[in-house]
Amino acid sequence: MDNRYVQQFKKGSLEMILLCLIGRKETYGYEIITELNNSASVLGYAKEGTIYPILYRLQEAELIKCRLAPAAANGGSKKFYSLTHKGQEVLGELIEFWTNYEDCVNGFIATYQQTEVSE
Amino acid sequence: MDNRYVQQFKKGSLEMILLCLIGRKETYGYEIITELNNSASVLGYAKEGTIYPILYRLQEAELIKCRLAPAAANGGSKKFYSLTHKGQEVLGELIEFWTNYEDCVNGFIATYQQTEVSE
DNA sequence: TAATGCTATTTAGGTTCGCTAAATAGCATT
DNA sequence: AATGCTATTTAGCGAACCTAAATAGCATTA
Numbered sequence: 602m603d604n605r606y607v608q609q610f611k612k613g614s615l616e617m618i619l620l621c622l623i624g625r626k627e628t629y630g631y632e633i634i635t636e637l638n639n640s641a642s643v644l645g646y647a648k649e650g651t652i653y654p655i656l657y658r659l660q661e662a663e664l665i666k667c668r669l670a671p672a673a674a675n676g677g678s679k680k681f682y683s684l685t686h687k688g689q690e691v692l693g694e695l696i697e698f699w700t701n702y703e704d705c706v707n708g709f710i711a712t713y714q715q716t717e718v719s720e
Numbered sequence: 721m722d723n724r725y726v727q728q729f730k731k732g733s734l735e736m737i738l739l740c741l742i743g744r745k746e747t748y749g750y751e752i753i754t755e756l757n758n759s760a761s762v763l764g765y766a767k768e769g770t771i772y773p774i775l776y777r778l779q780e781a782e783l784i785k786c787r788l789a790p791a792a793a794n795g796g797s798k799k800f801y802s803l804t805h806k807g808q809e810v811l812g813e814l815i816e817f818w819t820n821y822e823d824c825v826n827g828f829i830a831t832y833q834q835t836e837v838s839e
Numbered sequence: 840t841a842a843t844g845c846t847a848t849t850t851a852g853g854t855t856c857g858c859t860a861a862a863t864a865g866c867a868t869t
Numbered sequence: 870a871a872t873g874c875t876a877t878t879t880a881g882c883g884a885a886c887c888t889a890a891a892t893a894g895c896a897t898t899a
Contacts (some may be wrong), residue, residue: 602817606732609885610818612856613728614825621832631876643824651857653877658856676875677865696829698721699729703822705762706733710815713740728856731885750847770886772848777885795846796894 607645617699619655620692623665629679630656656682664688726764736818738774739811742784748798749775775801783807
């Protein structure tokens with residue numbers, strides 16, 4: 602699978618995934634990256650330059666809020682993010698939209714595959 | 721739902737949808753646009769400036785091929801597109817990837833929603 | 840024959856997203 | 870002091886989709 606496709610498919614949904622991870626539990630950029638990389642076989646490896654700008658964007662949009670934690674035992678200081686009330690609402694809408702979107706795309710796929718079978 | 725999200729979600733999958741439509745039956749740009757607009761409630765309205773460039777891109781990549789039809793009874797001439805052999809192969813891979821991608825995204829959503837319930 | 844409306848394609852320019860790549864910095868271990 | 874791990878920041882790029890408008894053929898109708 603050409604990596605270009607993977608990149609494009611992510612657009613929009615990667616932001617939703619970050620909101621899901623932050624909504625599940627308070628977390629920070631580096632942890633998000635390592636968690637995402639558990640799904641690297643599908644999503645590819647998440648890089649800093651991808652994730653941190655999304656976090657800034659989400660904070661700018663007031664969907665997440667930030668709490669600075671002092672430097673840990675081993676490593677630098679972390680920025681813990683959690684969902685704002687607005688973030689919870691938007692995430693709910695995003696998930697609803699995603700579900701409809703998924704159904705719509707699968708509809709087009711099903712139509713194509715029915716064609717193949719009938720040939 | 722903010723229209724920005726719709727736009728982003730489409731990236732990648734819109735190309736796959738066009739391949740599905742072309743794979744189902746030989747078709748042309750204008751017809752694709754009108755068919756897509758049956759799903760406008762989810763995808764938004766497809767515009768010329770979106771669809772035609774995708775068709776050129778797909779042809780450039782040799783995933784679809786083109787047959788020029790003379791001007792119809794009412795209207796201008798059409799360019800009928802069909803899948804190449806390579807296009808069929810790539811579409812198959814795209815559908816397989818989409819399925820995995822979908823599962824992956826739904827996994828993140830499920831994790832978030834389980835969190836909500838347990839609270 | 841001029842005007843309108845529908846079909847059909849083309850293209851210029853813009854925005855946003857995710858990616859590449861590298862830099863910065865704190866702490867622990869050796 | 871050097872290395873390795875954790876953790877964040879940022880500059881610049883390419884690709885995808887969108888906005889908006891232009892172009893053109895044919896049919897109908899006034």
